[in-house]
Amino acid sequence: xxxxxxxxxxxxxxxxxxxxxxxxxxxxxxxxxxxxxxxxxxxxxxxxxxxxxxxxxxxxxxxxxxxxxxxxxxxxxxxxxxxxxxxxxxxxxxxxxxxxxxxxxxxxxxxxxxxxxxxxxxxxxxxxxxxxxxxxxxxxxxxxxxxxxxxxxxxxxxxxxxxxxxxxxxxxxxxxxxxxxxxxxxxxxxxxxxxxxxxxxxxxxxxxxxxxxxxxxxxxxxxxxxxxxxxxxxxxxxxxxxxxxxxxxxxxxxxxxxxxxxxxxxxxxxxxxxxxxxxxxxxxxxxxxxx
Amino acid sequence: xxxxxxxxxxxxxxxxxxxxxxxxxxxxxxxxxxxxxxxxxxxxxxxxxxxxxxxxxxxxxxxxxxxxxxxxxxxxxxxxxxxxxxxxxxxxxxxxxxxxxxxxxxxxxxxxxxxxxxxxxxxxxxxxxxxxxxxxxxxxxxxxxxxxxxxxxxxxxxxxxxxxxxxxxxxxxxxxxxxxxxxxxxxxxxxxxxxxxxxxxxxxxxxxxxxxxxxxxxxxxxxxxxxxxxxxxxxxxxxxxxxxxxxxxxxxxxxxxx
Numbered sequence: 001x002x003x004x005x006x007x008x009x010x011x012x013x014x015x016x017x018x019x020x021x022x023x024x025x026x027x028x029x030x031x032x033x034x035x036x037x038x039x040x041x042x043x044x045x046x047x048x049x050x051x052x053x054x055x056x057x058x059x060x061x062x063x064x065x066x067x068x069x070x071x072x073x074x075x076x077x078x079x080x081x082x083x084x085x086x087x088x089x090x091x092x093x094x095x096x097x098x099x100x101x102x103x104x105x106x107x108x109x110x111x112x113x114x115x116x117x118x119x120x121x122x123x124x125x126x127x128x129x130x131x132x133x134x135x136x137x138x139x140x141x142x143x144x145x146x147x148x149x150x151x152x153x154x155x156x157x158x159x160x161x162x163x164x165x166x167x168x169x170x171x172x173x174x175x176x177x178x179x180x181x182x183x184x185x186x187x188x189x190x191x192x193x194x195x196x197x198x199x200x201x202x203x204x205x206x207x208x209x210x211x212x213x214x215x216x217x218x219x220x221x222x223x224x225x226x227x228x229x230x231x232x233x234x235x236x237x238x239x240x241x242x243x244x245x246x247x248x249x250x251x252x253x254x255x256x257x258x259x260x261x262x263x264x265x266x267x268x269x270x271x272x273x274x275x276x277x278x279x280x281x282x283x284x285x286x287x288x289x290x291x
Numbered sequence: 292x293x294x295x296x297x298x299x300x301x302x303x304x305x306x307x308x309x310x311x312x313x314x315x316x317x318x319x320x321x322x323x324x325x326x327x328x329x330x331x332x333x334x335x336x337x338x339x340x341x342x343x344x345x346x347x348x349x350x351x352x353x354x355x356x357x358x359x360x361x362x363x364x365x366x367x368x369x370x371x372x373x374x375x376x377x378x379x380x381x382x383x384x385x386x387x388x389x390x391x392x393x394x395x396x397x398x399x400x401x402x403x404x405x406x407x408x409x410x411x412x413x414x415x416x417x418x419x420x421x422x423x424x425x426x427x428x429x430x431x432x433x434x435x436x437x438x439x440x441x442x443x444x445x446x447x448x449x450x451x452x453x454x455x456x457x458x459x460x461x462x463x464x465x466x467x468x469x470x471x472x473x474x475x476x477x478x479x480x481x482x483x484x485x486x487x488x489x490x491x492x493x494x495x496x497x498x499x500x501x502x503x504x505x506x507x508x509x510x511x512x513x514x515x516x517x518x519x520x521x522x523x524x525x526x527x528x529x530x531x532x533x534x535x536x537x538x539x540x541x542x543x544x545x546x547x548x549x
Contacts, residue, residue, distance in 0.1 A: 038317070047423035054354065055417060057424035059362040113321045118421065119542030120321050126549060127333035214419050215341040215548025218349040218508045230417060230425050 010275040015184060017272035022148065025139040026267055032132035033244070035124055038112035040241060041105070042121030048093075048105030050238055054229035063235060066093045068103040075101045133206060143198075152186060153195055159188035177258040183274045197247055201240055208237040338546035345548075347476050351507035354415045359490065360426040363418070365497030368457035368469065371517050376456040384501040389485070393452070393522035396443030403487060403501050409433045412484050420511040421543065430505050432486035436479040439523070444475075448523040451478045452530060453504055456517035459537060471515035472527055472535040472545075473506055482507040485518065510547035512538045 018026075049056070049065035056062070066088070067078045077093025079086045090096070095107035097115075108114040112124055143149040158164060168189050171177070178187055186194070210216045211223040211233035227233040255263045266272035320326050371377075379387045388400040413431040439451070452472045460467030477483055484505050487494055494500040499516025506513045513536070527533065532540025539545045 043423065047420070049424075051424075054358060055360045055425045055427045057360065057362070057364040057420075057426050059364070060360070113318045115318070117321075117542075119538075122421070122544070123327075123330050123333065123542075124321065126337060127330045130333050130336055212419075213341075213549040214351060214417070214510060215345060215508050218351050219341070219345040221352050224352060230419065234423060 010180070010277050012273055013276050014271045014273050016270055017266040018270050019142075019146070019148070020270065021139070021142045021146075023267055023270060025135050025142075028135045029132065029139075032128045032135060033248075035112065035128040036132060037241065037245065038110060039121045039125040039128070042111040042113065042116075043118060043125060044238065045105040045111060045116065046118040046121075050235040051231040052228065052235060053231050054224070056231035056234075064238075066105040068094045075103065129206075129209065136202060136206075149198075153191050153198075155188050155191045159191070164188065175257050180274060180276055183272075193247070197244070201244055201247070205237065205240045205244065208233040208240060212237065334544045334546055337544075337549055341546075341548045342476070345508070347479075348481065349508075350482055351416055354417065354427050356415065356429070358427050359415065359429060363426045363428045363490070363498070364420075364424065366420060366511065368459050368516065369497040371455075371457035373456060373458060376517065379456075380496065380500070387501055389502060389518060390520040391438065391442045391522075392520065393524050394445040394448040395439075395523050396445065397441070399442055401438070406433050406485065406487060406502070409437060412481070414482055414484070414505075414507070416482070416505070416507045418511055418514065421538075421547070429490050430484060430486040431488035431491075432484035432502075432505065434481065435483045435485055435504070436481075438485065438521075439478060442523075444523055447525045448475070449525050450474055450523075450527055450535070452522045452524055452527070452535075453515040453518055454520040454522065455515050456519050466531045466540070467537075468531070469515065469517070469537045470530060471504065471513055471537070472524075472530075473504075473509075473513065477506050477508070480506070480508070508548055512536070512543065513547050 048067075049058075049062040051057075051060055052063050062080065063082060065080045067080065069076050069078050075089070075094045076087060077089040077091065077095065079088040079092045089101075091107055092105065093103070094101050095104050096102065097104065097108055104116070111121070113120055143153075165188055168187055172189060177183070207223060208227060210220070211227050212230055217224060217230070223233070224230065227236055262273050384403050388402050389406065390398075390400050392398045410433070411431055412434055413429065415427060415429045417425050417427050419425050435451070450472045451474075453470060455469040455471075457469045458465075458467050459469045473483070482505065485502050486499075486505050487502050489495070489498050494503060499514075499518070502518040503516040504514055504518060524530075527535040527545075531537075534540045535545045536543075
């Protein structure tokens, strides 16, 4: 507890929510994952098709592809998912570069660099992949040693009960967030989501990435069997990235909806404000301090 | 200050679209020399880590005949247009000879028939283009290690450079000729072969006839096609851009294991 002040609706207490290691690794991760996403889309653009299996190239059936087709002299962007075909001109397949419709998987504003440059995209991707992995290892070691995972992220048996989870989902849908003592800890939905991101999606991202490396294949060929081949791993890498983007969008929406200043302060300074109902003892102290 | 900013904004705005403007900061960083030299350090870390984990002799996965790609995409040059290559092709490569030189005790010239008479290795492996696609093919050829042993590497030799018959990018100074290089770890790896056959037939022109390199633990651009000359060297700095390969001189990693 860092401090408190009383208000008409109860006592405002600043609790210590995030440790320095968690805060540093969080913001390093924001940087690394942002660069990884934008440089990853640059790499994807070099061959904007995804396949399933050990091999896959132009003549093989794609599960997803961003294409450009000639539509009576005008370029049309087409996104194909399986047998489904969507007109995505302007965003996917064909987008504007220097005022001209240009054949491009993802548009310039979401790739690093903005222009087509696979070599640079790869170099940035692998540099920040190292930053991401080393940062993740430090975080994992800290989480285990400090009991951060067990104390803060492991749901209790009661929290996992279907009735409790159903209640939380209903509350979240109405944007009603825990207050008071309940806000001291993550709720069950937060715990489960963060556990899925930390122990499923991010490792999945790294392992599918490594499965695309011909060098790493010689070290760990079992990864090819785990993911069903290099091209399957490439497709899964894309799907994991898509699900992480979805997570981040929901994460940001929740941060905004549940008090942006309080949330941002807690991830920067570590301190998070909660309102507690004044107990008789603390109420008398509070009234002495702030009459 | 204000007018300077405005003028600069005007200049940028007149050459770039609004969508590109948002990322010019990132593009500027990507083009900055100091930033580039930091970013490029990842390659050494990757190579050191991979070499440590993989070891020198671990094999790339080999596949079965039923795993072969129905179509193996030909990439890069598909028909070298130089007069020398065209003449060799017209003669069915009967006049073609692979020259082996540089830091070797016994420089040699080997005909296609001489290479085919040597003990061969056949392997079905996956070819991974740096762009992201893969194709599985069967390759037959002479282990590079055997050729180098016969030539006798001098002690100073550190790299093997492969000179090719295709000028992939036409330039005034001739820096567009395709070439590649590998170190001795990969040169003596059991799956590193000089392939003269693909999928059971003589190598076709789009795939590098009459001879191409296979380095199975690295990406496609290391698999140099249309081999003419092999040179053992101590240093890569003296060739073209000095980075050890055509694509390496254009920004790509020399270690293409990832």
